[in-house]
Amino acid sequence: MTSQIASARAHTNIALIKYWGKKDQQLMLPMNGSLSLTLDHFYTDTTVEFNSIYTEDTFYLDQKKIETTKITPFLDLVRQMNPQVGFARIYSSNHVPNAAGLASSASAFAALALAASTAAGLNLTRRELSRLARRGSGSATRSIYGGFVEWQPGTSDLDSYAIPIDEKVDWDIEMLAVIIDRQQKKISSRTGMQRVVTTSPYYPAWITSTNQDLSAAIQAVKEHNLQLLGQLAESNALRMHALNLSARPPFSYFEPASLVAMEIIEKLRSEGICCYYTLDAGPNVKVICSKAESPQIIRALSTAFTPEQIVEAFPGPGVKLIEC
Numbered sequence: 001m002t003s004q005i006a007s008a009r010a011h012t013n014i015a016l017i018k019y020w021g022k023k024d025q026q027l028m029l030p031m032n033g034s035l036s037l038t039l040d041h042f043y044t045d046t047t048v049e050f051n052s053i054y055t056e057d058t059f060y061l062d063q064k065k066i067e068t069t070k071i072t073p074f075l076d077l078v079r080q081m082n083p084q085v086g087f088a089r090i091y092s093s094n095h096v097p098n099a100a101g102l103a104s105s106a107s108a109f110a111a112l113a114l115a116a117s118t119a120a121g122l123n124l125t126r127r128e129l130s131r132l133a134r135r136g137s138g139s140a141t142r143s144i145y146g147g148f149v150e151w152q153p154g155t156s157d158l159d160s161y162a163i164p165i166d167e168k169v170d171w172d173i174e175m176l177a178v179i180i181d182r183q184q185k186k187i188s189s190r191t192g193m194q195r196v197v198t199t200s201p202y203y204p205a206w207i208t209s210t211n212q213d214l215s216a217a218i219q220a221v222k223e224h225n226l227q228l229l230g231q232l233a234e235s236n237a238l239r240m241h242a243l244n245l246s247a248r249p250p251f252s253y254f255e256p257a258s259l260v261a262m263e264i265i266e267k268l269r270s271e272g273i274c275c276y277y278t279l280d281a282g283p284n285v286k287v288i289c290s291k292a293e294s295p296q297i298i299r300a301l302s303t304a305f306t307p308e309q310i311v312e313a314f315p316g317p318g319v320k321l322i323e324c
């Protein structure tokens, strides 16, 4: 019996300029580039053990055995790189305060990419890890790095990967997550984004405007311009959600409470507080703001949400190996 084992931790990331559509579904190549912030609070720990006695891949999430069709094709990519390794057992745990509904495929596949490739004896560079993580879930491409991260769309498997824009983040920015629903998404991001690509008449405008947003947002990060970054992130998110409303059949991730949170943020802004929101493929609202102003924002959100629904998060690190 030969056993090879490794464990890794990856943090989730929230896109400020969104990835919403693939040009190649098999290689997971995105239609446009995106920009995200990796968060400290939410992460996944994953252990992979390849063992010659195993006869199939088995996946345990938070100690429960999960049937999924996503793990084996992903591990097959690792086995292509090292055909010596056989089947694996994978143990993952999500560390998300209060089961916040923010566990994501981004941290899951970034942690799996590092743990599986290390257990297989491969010593991949971060660029190679980013390309590998991409094959599990697009947003995982960016969770290889900490801080602000750009995913360059590329034209092939070789040149579609993330690069760090500002890994250390030594300026005043935080994110407040307003937890509105802990349930599974109504429509998975994979299905939703493909539907807009094929049916929304606005999709070409999304590409043009997102490319402009991306260059401006990268510049805003470099200049530590929170206000401009927030403005760009909010309008980019609203355009992504507008695409969903313009798809056939239309769909939306907003819940009534999402609109309540958005209105609170807009009102705070009219009072001179620098805060902006973004939403992904679900109803939770994430607020971009400064640490200096977050107490006031939390107070305003507390008029409509419980303390358990408001979670503070700060810039977090990239993927790393941990003790098994």
Ligand code: DP6
Binding pocket: 014, 015, 017, 018, 019, 020, 028, 034, 105, 136, 137, 138, 139, 140, 189, 190, 279, 280, 281
């Ligand atoms: C709205 O990465 O979950 O969060 O690549 O199909 O696994 P797949 O989709 P996923 O989509 C993320 C969409 C988003 C925007 C973003 O993270 O850029």
